[in-house]
Amino acid sequence: xxxxxxxxxxxxREGEFARPNYxxxxxxxxxxxxxxxxxxxxxxxFTILVFFTVASVAAALMRIELxxxxxxxxxxxxxNKLFTIHGTLMVWFFLIPSIPAVLGNFVLPxxxxxxxxxxxxxNLMSWYLFVLGGAFATWSLIRGGVDxxxxxxxxxxxxxxxSHVISMAAGVFVAGFSTIVTGINFIVTTHKMRAPxxxxxxxPLFVWSLYATSLIMVLxxxxxxxxxxxxxxxxxxxxxxxxPNLGGDPILFQHMFWFYSHPAVYIMILPGMxxxxxxxxxxxxxxxxxxxxxxxxxxxxAMLGFLVWGHHMFVSSQSVYAGMIFSVLSFLVAVPSxxxxxxxxxxxxxxxxxxxxxxxxxxxxxxxxxxxxLTGLFLATLSVDVHVHDxxxxxxxxxxxxxxxxxxxxxxxxxxxxxKITGRLYPEIWGKLAALATFLGFNLTFxxxxxxxxxxxxxxxxxxxxxxxxxxxxxxxxxxxxxVGYVMPLIYFIWSAKHGRAAGPNPWRGTGLEWxxxxxxxxxxxxxxxxxxxxxxxxxxxxxxxxxxxxx
Amino acid sequence: xxxxxLFPPQASTGAHEVDTLFFALTLISLFFIAVIFLPILxxxxxxxxxxxxxxSNPSSGSNVIEFGWTTLPTLIGLALFAWGAVDYFRIERKPxxxxxxxxxxxxxxxxxxxxxxxxxxxxxxxxIDRTVALTLTSQDVxxxxxVPAFRxxxxxxxxxxxxxxxxxxxxxxxxxxCSQYCGTQHAQMIGRLVVMQPxxxxxxxxxGEQTESIVLAGQRLFYNRGCSGCHAPNSTFHAPLLQxxxxxxxxxxxxxxxxxxxxxxxxxxxxxxxxxxAGYDNIMPSFAGHxxxxxxxxxxxxxxxxxxxxxxxx
Numbered sequence: 102x103x104x105x106x107x108x109x110x111x112x113x114r115e116g117e118f119a120r121p122n123y124x125x126x127x128x129x130x131x132x133x134x135x136x137x138x139x140x141x142x143x144x145x146x147f148t149i150l151v152f153f154t155v156a157s158v159a160a161a162l163m164r165i166e167l168x169x170x171x172x173x174x175x176x177x178x179x180x181n182k183l184f185t186i187h188g189t190l191m192v193w194f195f196l197i198p199s200i201p202a203v204l205g206n207f208v209l210p211x212x213x214x215x216x217x218x219x220x221x222x223x224n225l226m227s228w229y230l231f232v233l234g235g236a237f238a239t240w241s242l243i244r245g246g247v248d249x250x251x252x253x254x255x256x257x258x259x260x261x262x263x264s265h266v267i268s269m270a271a272g273v274f275v276a277g278f279s280t281i282v283t284g285i286n287f288i289v290t291t292h293k294m295r296a297p298x299x300x301x302x303x304x305p306l307f308v309w310s311l312y313a314t315s316l317i318m319v320l321x322x323x324x325x326x327x328x329x330x331x332x333x334x335x336x337x338x339x340x341x342x343x344x345p346n347l348g349g350d351p352i353l354f355q356h357m358f359w360f361y362s363h364p365a366v367y368i369m370i371l372p373g374m375x376x377x378x379x380x381x382x383x384x385x386x387x388x389x390x391x392x393x394x395x396x397x398x399x400x401x402x403a404m405l406g407f408l409v410w411g412h413h414m415f416v417s418s419q420s421v422y423a424g425m426i427f428s429v430l431s432f433l434v435a436v437p438s439x440x441x442x443x444x445x446x447x448x449x450x451x452x453x454x455x456x457x458x459x460x461x462x463x464x465x466x467x468x469x470x471x472x473x474x475l476t477g478l479f480l481a482t483l484s485v486d487v488h489v490h491d492x493x494x495x496x497x498x499x500x501x502x503x504x505x506x507x508x509x510x511x512x513x514x515x516x517x518x519x520x521k522i523t524g525r526l527y528p529e530i531w532g533k534l535a536a537l538a539t540f541l542g543f544n545l546t547f548x549x550x551x552x553x554x555x556x557x558x559x560x561x562x563x564x565x566x567x568x569x570x571x572x573x574x575x576x577x578x579x580x581x582x583x584x585v586g587y588v589m590p591l592i593y594f595i596w597s598a599k600h601g602r603a604a605g606p607n608p609w610r611g612t613g614l615e616w617x618x619x620x621x622x623x624x625x626x627x628x629x630x631x632x633x634x635x636x637x638x639x640x641x642x643x644x645x646x647x648x649x650x651x652x653x
Numbered sequence: 654x655x656x657x658x659l660f661p662p663q664a665s666t667g668a669h670e671v672d673t674l675f676f677a678l679t680l681i682s683l684f685f686i687a688v689i690f691l692p693i694l695x696x697x698x699x700x701x702x703x704x705x706x707x708x709s710n711p712s713s714g715s716n717v718i719e720f721g722w723t724t725l726p727t728l729i730g731l732a733l734f735a736w737g738a739v740d741y742f743r744i745e746r747k748p749x750x751x752x753x754x755x756x757x758x759x760x761x762x763x764x765x766x767x768x769x770x771x772x773x774x775x776x777x778x779x780x781i782d783r784t785v786a787l788t789l790t791s792q793d794v795x796x797x798x799x800v801p802a803f804r805x806x807x808x809x810x811x812x813x814x815x816x817x818x819x820x821x822x823x824x825x826x827x828x829x830x831c832s833q834y835c836g837t838q839h840a841q842m843i844g845r846l847v848v849m850q851p852x853x854x855x856x857x858x859x860x861g862e863q864t865e866s867i868v869l870a871g872q873r874l875f876y877n878r879g880c881s882g883c884h885a886p887n888s889t890f891h892a893p894l895l896q897x898x899x900x901x902x903x904x905x906x907x908x909x910x911x912x913x914x915x916x917x918x919x920x921x922x923x924x925x926x927x928x929x930x931a932g933y934d935n936i937m938p939s940f941a942g943h944x945x946x947x948x949x950x951x952x953x954x955x956x957x958x959x960x961x962x963x964x965x966x967x
Contacts, residue, residue: 177841178837181836254794254795254833256793256794256811261794345810345812351810352813385700386702388713389713390713390714391715392713393714416807417808418810418815425738432727433730435726436723436727440719440723442689443689443722446696447712449697449700450700451706451711453702453703454696454700454702456697476682478681478730478733479675482678482733482734483740484744485671485675485737486737487804488801488805490832491797491806555675556658556661557661559799559830559832560834561840562840563840566828642708642711643708645703
């Protein structure tokens, strides 16, 4: 393509921005009262970015404190509050809404050829509930913070903690309703709003994963709400539910908490898996191998995920036989995750792989998720878990899933749909560098923690025996690289939203419905409702295509 | 204890078992990493965009292959589960003929008492090659008694007795960590576990302040706190006899049957109305708040001791 033609195309694409699209209105009112799923997705993006930043700063402070075995930078009380802030905000105010509420909100209706979600006003209400929950959580932090850990274990949280447990619990409680509302919206949207011809087994795999996630959101989150309400009852009025001195049972709390929080782990990974299926198909130009198996494995994970909560409690004094049942079920829930990974691998066979930034994130996801998943088997194994439970081994494991998996998936998805969201391309070379920094930094941060955990370093210690220091230093060094990997996209995304090259409707030559409309899309997504006549991922690896990658 | 290691010391019989399974898991993980990462690497090179590789007739699925890679990991998983479960069963089953040690966790220290009566704080001295069984409880929040060198850990739960055992195979000093977050100074709730030669251990037991054994302390409480007024064999009150009770089934007023284990004895002292023995009235007062966790443990030790005696003729 010669330069003159390229310029001509660019000018034509720039012209696209002159046409009315969902970003045309600029008033604050037009944002705060919007019922457009795309705008709500962007509202969520900004909100979770704030919480992600606060929670990351907390993590950075902890990692600096842990450089020395004797600490010294802060008191133990401060440290305990930092890991509580980090966990609470990352789980409920970043990870859970990350892919579903941002990317899901943005692309789900477009992927199924709909004008919006089923209940657009409810969708906006969900964001307001989220902000209200976030306000409670922020208020709890401003007043002095919470030191219970994100797990709120009783009777510490109900009787012994002298921090702002109630306001934080209220924040999580309210944010939970936002999750439920989003879940209901996605389920109804997927059932009722699909374009003509878009049967269930023609749905993109990201839609399947969001559907499975939404089922968990709707069915599990109410249990969290009940649990937090009971904590408040005991803490405020001394109703004996969990504190044995009041006639309660502290282990009951753990059952209730993990009955929600283990399925919640799948809220925090299934959407990431869905994104990866999209990326792998598009950038290897090939239909996903074993589509139906990948789709059904999401449903299998959602269902089995409800039956494994007791694997968090192998040393809690729950019955030995209960432990055995939870252990065997935990091995079974690993199988559908394995099926996904095998199918992604097989998809690459006879494909045509473009190593664009989203594909690098997808490959990083597979690498990190496989390590996270396999170390999960160690934790599912009863006798080994007795040793590694509540050590850094667990920290390393779930960060490989939550950060290595979900955050990498989120970043991959954000790069993939960025041209659709903003109509502009991010600079490709910087994208690749960020993906590389994330992958290397992540491994250096978290891999040493497996060794440290097996050595016996317990979690939530702000001082530790000196022989553990070298692993903490490696981890802190890695965290600084990881931080660069996260700051880079922040800068070039902001830059590209204004100055990036115009993307046109379909820079990646994707076959999904979301690529059949202009970028940024018009308010109601499609000029006319698309009709689907074939299977998803209609790619042909035999044909060589040019993707539109921005060179700067 | 202060040297840099890549792997924790193996200082008990159980440590070897756990490590063997850990290495098996590591090997299986390496196998899966190989069968996933090597093909990905190979495909990424061979099928990179623009390469001359053959891409004709790409497959988009095969149920035979899917069944294969569903079944194989399931079978491997079930085998790993069974292996871990057998070891777990051994870890959780307290063996007979152990040296009994009572441990009370509190914010933020470990209070330990040996059967002979000797007390320690944040330290535990034990002899090599003998099975040691801890009975643990907490007087406030949940703690967890973790000895990495032995690969054992057990949550220490208020209102509940849990147990943990090990058989040390190497003398030396090892870490004790509280591994369940328990508040401000959680990281300082650490201790030193000292494994000694039998002779040295016997000598150590004789050093320091000599106190009465746990059973004797329990007996004193039994008489001083008025338990004997009703529960002694020649008492005029109608209360259940405690001789012959040890680990025996006890029929309750509601028709159910419980085993007279430590937890039952503890609950009967603190919440007498919870489980009424069949044929008796609910007249015993609660001793909750009147006894410390250590005293309750001493009483339970005494009740176990007389529970092993023959019941007297009525």
